[in-house]
Amino acid sequence: MQHIIDRFISYVTVDTESDPNSTTTPSTAKQWDLANKLVDELKQIGMQDVTIDDKSYIMATLPSNVEHEVPTVGFVAHFDTTPDFTGANVKPQIVENYDGKDIVLNAAENIILSPSYFKDLLQYKGQTLITTDGTTLLGADDKAGITEIVTAMEFLINNPEIKHGKIRVGFTPDEEIGRGAHHFDVEKFGAEWAYTMDGSQIGELEYENFNAAGAKITFKGKSVHPGYAKGKMINSMIIANDFINALPEDETPQETKGYEGFYHVHHLKGSIEETVLELIIRDHSKKKFEKRKEKIEKITAKINKKFAKQFGEDIVIAEINDQYYNMKEKVVPVKHIVDIAEKAMKEVNIKPLIKPIRGGTDGCQLSYMGLPCPNIFAGGHNFHGKYEYVPVESMQKAVEVIVKIAELTAQPNYSLPIPKSKKK
Numbered sequence: 380m381q382h383i384i385d386r387f388i389s390y391v392t393v394d395t396e397s398d399p400n401s402t403t404t405p406s407t408a409k410q411w412d413l414a415n416k417l418v419d420e421l422k423q424i425g426m427q428d429v430t431i432d433d434k435s436y437i438m439a440t441l442p443s444n445v446e447h448e449v450p451t452v453g454f455v456a457h458f459d460t461t462p463d464f465t466g467a468n469v470k471p472q473i474v475e476n477y478d479g480k481d482i483v484l485n486a487a488e489n490i491i492l493s494p495s496y497f498k499d500l501l502q503y504k505g506q507t508l509i510t511t512d513g514t515t516l517l518g519a520d521d522k523a524g525i526t527e528i529v530t531a532m533e534f535l536i537n538n539p540e541i542k543h544g545k546i547r548v549g550f551t552p553d554e555e556i557g558r559g560a561h562h563f564d565v566e567k568f569g570a571e572w573a574y575t576m577d578g579s580q581i582g583e584l585e586y587e588n589f590n591a592a593g594a595k596i597t598f599k600g601k602s603v604h605p606g607y608a609k610g611k612m613i614n615s616m617i618i619a620n621d622f623i624n625a626l627p628e629d630e631t632p633q634e635t636k637g638y639e640g641f642y643h644v645h646h647l648k649g650s651i652e653e654t655v656l657e658l659i660i661r662d663h664s665k666k667k668f669e670k671r672k673e674k675i676e677k678i679t680a681k682i683n684k685k686f687a688k689q690f691g692e693d694i695v696i697a698e699i700n701d702q703y704y705n706m707k708e709k710v711v712p713v714k715h716i717v718d719i720a721e722k723a724m725k726e727v728n729i730k731p732l733i734k735p736i737r738g739g740t741d742g743c744q745l746s747y748m749g750l751p752c753p754n755i756f757a758g759g760h761n762f763h764g765k766y767e768y769v770p771v772e773s774m775q776k777a778v779e780v781i782v783k784i785a786e787l788t789a790q791p792n793y794s795l796p797i798p799k800s801k802k803k
């Protein structure tokens with residue numbers, strides 16, 4: 380157990396915060412600090428073909444140790460941390476044999492990690508938790524994933540009696556700013572499928588995510604002295620308000636869950652002459668996703684029609700850009716890759732929690748780039764903030780899941796795509 384703790388701590392104490400305002404890859408030079416360290420470590424544990432490119436993408440191979448042909452499986456994780464909360468000077472705290480009570484993260488600032496607020500804590504009673512000191516994030520997202528992949532590879536290297544096919548490992552920068560997959564060379568990676576080790580609590584297995592688009596809506600107006608404005612002034616802020624009111628009021632993030640999609644107005648800035656509204660559109664269903672985008676166009680057209688005479692040109696301009704798509708479309712045709720992960724979890728006594736992601740992962744982009752890539756738990760909770768923590772036992776279980784997937788894939792009967800019991 381100490382080994383995995385030491386490894387995890389050696390990663391989280393390296394600051395790798397990414398930066399959305401940077402145009403370089405990696406977005407911050409400091410990500411190289413951990414990237415270079417990981418390259419050394421992969422070589423040192425005995426991985427082959429360890430490469431790092433000029434954008435800090437790391438790849439490595441664990442060669443097959445069986446004679447027969449086995450599909451190459453990949454494991455992917457990201458080494459950057461979110462810019463939403465500081466990741467500098469992380470001082471991890473170890474809580475052994477957690478007693479189910481409040482954990483004082485920082486006595487001086489009275490920062491408490493409490494199970495009365497974070498109920499998930501209670502399922503880890505008796506386990507070893509790694510927390511922050513209340514002043515930074517922890518970085519279990521996704522350094523827990525990296526720890527698990529490296530540890531699993533090391534375990535397979537040291538236990539050659541466990542039979543497996545060729546395994547590829549990929550570590551990326553800049554996932555937290557949505558660019559982790561952008562420069563990922565799927566062809567070079569050469570895996571038939573992969574898993575991101577980037578989920579949260581133990582058992583999570585995800586292969587459905589949102590279809591996502593962003594919209595920027597610009598409203599024009601006409602400024603006239605308010606005392607003489609009758610019939611002349613057009614206030615763009617009021618038109619923007621009408622636009623928001625035309626959106627279905629119960630289809631917002633705060634009113635939806637599960638498979639329910641939404642419109643989310645997240646930015647609004649205006650004056651009389653111009654107001655810019657930004658919103659995002661999310662839906663698991665491709666059809667409903669398209670309908671939502673049409674809805675935006677329809678509201679826009681309706682307002683334009685209303686002001687056509689008075690304004691003379693389009694008073695509202697809607698720009699809609701797709702951001703990512705539901706990986707389900709790419710994963711369902713190769714559903715056995717989810718089934719193997721599910722089976723692996725059951726074999727190491729984990730209850731699989733299969734649920735749709737209300738967001739996206741690097742795996743969904745990779746899936747559309749030709750590498751089907753479901754997401755598996757890395758074990759942490761409360762990502763992107765000071766209450767982030769990870770149970771060491773969950774990390775160990777994730778290591779077992781990786782090892783088991785490698786093992787199951789190398790079994791000659793691995794590729795039963797649809798078990799008979801599930802056939803309709």
Ligand SMILES: [Zn+2]
Nearest residue numbers: 520521554577
């Ligand atoms: Zn992550």
